[in-house]
Amino acid sequence: MNTTSASTDAPVGGSWEELVTVALLGTERRTPPGQRPGQQAPVALLDAAAVETVRRRAGIRPARAAARPEPAAPDPRTTLPPAAARRLATLLADRPGTGGGRRGAAPDLMELLPQWLSLANARGFAAPPQTLPALLDAARGRTDLRPAALTFAGPRALWLARLNPEWRFALRASPGGGAALPDPEEAGHVQQLWQEGLFAERVALLAAVRAKDPSAARELLVATWTTERAEDRLMFLDSLRSGLCAEDEPFLERALADRSRNVRATAAELLSALPGSALAARMAARAVSCVAVDRTRPAPVIVVEAPHECDASMERDGVVPKPPAGRGERSWWLGQLVEAASLGTWRERLGGRSPEEMVALPVADGWQAELHAAWCRAAVRQRDPGWSRALLGTPSAPEAGGPGAVSLAERAKLLATLGAGERAEWVAGFIGTHGLSEAFQLLGVCAVPWAGSLGRAVVDALDIARDAGNYPWSFSGVMGLAERCLDPAEAARLDGLTSVPDESENAVPGAGGYWAEAFQRLVTTLRLRATMSAELTTP
């Protein structure tokens, strides 16, 4: 605004450009304009330049307005209460990488941000606009925060992201690149976007339609299926995973003949998750022929005769013929058959037994690990709580703690098929018997906040670990989870643990103080979570 628009009037002592030229070359080579007699040339130049500089600055005019950005879409959600807005600012100010060092008894604020965001989203609050840059920066650094942060940030964050390349990720992460998706009810718009949209837009559209009307999404896909590229087909097929229903079967059955192996495998996997599907029945027929109860022995035993070949029809149903390195091909095939077979078929095949009884049957010739692992995968895939319960066994059983047939990772998946209450009870029982050292993964699948019995089991186990003379950082993972997941109402019960105990005989030196600090942090964090939640309510 300063130079160009100002100096259109005739200047006093020569034009500004002329003065600059003289100044650059020096008055020894050029005579400045407007030099009075008896005046030194450099002084004349400085005089003229001073007048001209102040004149130019005083004559500043505004620039021409550039195109103003389109206003951001309005955010109809409720304004955040002031206390909650301040809390958000504090949580966002606690960025990792600035400082570090020991946390001491202070809560880890960054770890509370996800919980704060999900609460705020659940209660329908809008983000204060001035916090959006910090929110977007936080989401940029932590992908796990992105979905909740972007939901909370709302339409204005996408508006901002279009102006700042550093926040492009927000456009990619949100459906349709930030463009508004057509209402799934408007058939015309949906058809148009499906036919003409970019790949990302189409994936988002399919997901949106699937969420509202599963059949409509499938029909959309069927219409263009033969013209899609193989990679795209795989992605589209994958989006049928949500809302999978028996009506999808004919389409999936056709996809078993797809040109692409990955598409075939995905179709087979989806079909096997439908217990009533023809594929599940075919796989069951194959699996059943491999597994039987041997009644000739004094006590019933399961005998396994793994398949001798992987024929073309098995391959068509998604069985991968070549095993990974280090596995025999027959056991590899067996695993896939059992995994895809409907679990309901076993009852009849194995003599009308309940899942618990079948799992309890001994398995001959060392096939137990293979068979039980395949049943686990089937129970997870078919989301069968009865079988999951049977495979999990009782939490206090001695083998539940060790690396038995069912690994911790598999147990965690099996637990996920159970209801929240049952899950919490099982994990509480597990911790009560086996302590915390193996519990981290299992705690991760429990609903937050933890149920009363589970929370008590964790706290008791921590207390026992302290008395056993451990250092608290051996349990930092569980401690961190407890800070985020324990019901804030439990804080009062923990007060007794926060004092530094007298050093007992078997304690490690100094551990008592660290434990007290860790419990203090736990209590503080719980109180903070209770406050956070209270702040996020409309008065």
Place this chain on the structure above:
Amino acid sequence: MTQQAVRWTADQVLALAPDAASRKAGSKLGAAGPWSEAGSTEEGTVWGLCRGSGSKPYQTVIDIADSTGPAYKCSCPSRKFPCKHALGLLLLWAGADGAVPSGQAPDWAAQWLEGRRRRAEGRSAAGGGSGASSPGDPEAARRRAERRAERITAGATELEQRLADLLRGGLASAERAGYGLWEETAARMVDAQAPGLAARVRELGAIPSSGPGWPVRLLEECALLHLLDQGWLRRERLPDGLAATVRSRVGLPGSADGPPVRDRWLVLAQYDTADARLTTRRIWLYGAESGRTALLLSYGAAGRAPELALPVGLAFEAELSAYPGAGQLRAALGERFTPPAPAAIRPTGLTTPEAAARYGEALRADPWLDSYPVTLERVVPAPDGDAWQLADVEGESALPLSPSSRSRPDLWRLVALSGGAPVTVFGECGHHGFTPLTAWPQGEGEAVPLC
């Protein structure tokens, strides 16, 4: 002082932090964990015990209601001021989660408060006398001032000679001469007891390496320095106001002897600039009654925050006395009558052409002004190529943002606050462009600091 102190926001508390490390450390302590026996009174005293690494907890007490600004006392050994414990305690108090209940101050806190109150009373009782007490012999002081003026005159004359030499040989040679020449000249101006001239000379040295268009900027600054030299050498012939401006620009200390103006002052902005020796804090105030804008300056040694801190968006009743000089907005804070409290006051705003004209008019009184504080009303931040501008919502005018404000993350807070809708923005408008410092959203809403 008896008025109930309103709880501050976390932002306002964090604005008191002397540096980023304290802000971080204070935030960590802003949770109930390490604190015990914390409490506050309605008059605005906050206290608490903070468990640190030692066996004895630190005793922290803060008096925010005091009319001379928040005062802190902590038994920790930190030399930062306020220390992280004081910040943490204030955050805890600002969080309003009931961790700092109302109550009766414990003895150790009450003693300190009592001592402060007594001293404050002593000061105000002695107030009349201390102002009049003369700094020694007036005759000696006059002779000292004369000697200094002579030194400055010698310095200004020498500087004139150096500028003339420079332009005789051409600015192109200045690029080759590099920084050393200017550093040496600046040192000569320090010897001449003209810190204002020294600072300007030092800035000249950085211009040749400041990118395209440097000859224009160098000529401008040389010419303004020449103007200041000439102003000093002929100060007897200048009108009083302009002569005072020249004296303060050259670097002579003035005293805020203007008549005290009592008003309700809204804190518009507070920001620090630091160089190797000094941290300078600028606080812009807006008088709700008078409509005046005033500047408070305070200084801290390198790396330490100046003591005066006023949270943006709060207003307080106080007296301000202006420093001498035409077009000078600097004032000194006199007596404060109320502690800072949230207020719905907003400064009245201008359109962008009016703001540009305001800077032009201000140059009449002080041609060395780089910028002038203005509030823009109903402007929209708009991208303009790589740069940004604030465009009037009606009409075709806009002010480009200054290059320094373009690269700051706070620009995005302003853009986010606007969301394409008009906002009110306070900032400094000058020949570099507009530097936004604080913004208010359309309709209701608190001030959002941008610096």
